[in-house]
Amino acid sequence: MTFETVYSDAPALDGPALFPTMATMRAMRRLRPDAVPDETIDRLVQAAVWGPSGGNMQAYEYVVVTDRAVMADLAPLWKRCVDAYLATTGKHAPKGMDDAAYGRMVAAIEYQRDHFADTPALIIPCYKFPEAQFDEEGLGVYAASLGPAGLEHMSSTQTRFQALAEGSCVYPGVQNLLLAARALGLAANLTIWHLMLEQEWKKALGIPSDTHTFAAIPVGWPQGNFGPVRRRPVADVIHRNRW
Template sequence: MAEEKDDAFTPAERDALYKAIFSRRDVRGQFRPDPVPDEVLTRILLAAHHAPSVGFMQPWNFIVITDQEVKSRIHADFTRATEEAAAMFEGERRSLYSRLKLEGIREAPINLCITCDRERSGPVVLGRTHMPAMDLYSCVCAVQNLWLAARAEGLGVGWVSILHEDALRDALGIPERIVPIAYLCLGHVTHFEATPELESKGWRKRLPLEDLVFRDRWQGE
């Protein structure tokens, strides 16, 4: 019988990975005030820092926010932005949107802003020569790593995207050349929902995988 390689996952390790993927949720209203230990936060950030990046440029930075005054500034902008967003929907859709809780900015003990420094490796980056947005996508991979690591630690994460970029830059002192990628809320939660909240609340259903997989070339409309 062939020897098992040291880098192979055991069945239990494989199942744990899939459990984290399938039970990850965008958390909004279940945050508890309990502090997140520094060693846990460090592990989560280290997981994010080990995301793949184009040309190994590692273009991310992580702004850790615990100051309530800063959180309040961000929340005030969210309030303005979500009022603007609600007006973009009509009828029952607008009514449902207004009933959804879409952030946990003040409740979560930690907020995180993940940014992209597009100049970190100079003007020519291996792998970005013909697809210039690859550094931005690399930072999104860091977000996903962080999210899965947090779930494995029993912590919830919520991504807040209903914000004005200029207001976010101003509140956090982000230079013009740095691109804000994700504003996240992080902390212990009372529970994780069995299904994504937007699905359970009737906003959208998960699409069937078989409708999304093509072979060899595009087969959609």
């Protein structure tokens, strides 16, 4: 039995309102070209802003693209990124995934690529986390707390910590946005393909070079219908008390 054939947590469809929202939040890439009202987009970003923020710094910014001319300018960038991504995924489904399901996913990605200029809205969450601040006393506490092993890997640890710290300040908000979109009947899927050409995207959208982007989220009214997501059963992913 694979995750493609199992609806995990099926009872969630009958649970509190949030649960069926989560359980039917598929990545729907075929969008109608109809515009999404600005006030609706604002509601999505408001949901994102309600997400947690490390240290409550709230150093996020959201670039919202709805102008069709700007979207048309971005379409070639999107195509290059998607083509590069698809070149890494292979022509056959990964282990545990049904070939037909994989084919449908790739077809949907290609459809979105070929119709990107008609995307009603694109939301790009950004964040700039401040550099870690160490003084002599702080370094002493750091060394005493983590010991020689911690100091040996201090540089790589701080690099990874900052990257994950920024992500942890952004992605909970992104999930809020996706949930809000589903609740409002909108399709919105999280992608990070633009990172392959992030500097070109930032230049095209006037995003400061020292600010990181974390997603490019197409938003619009879906052509199809929402339905249960296919996920691995909970019993297969839990490790209780230790791995």
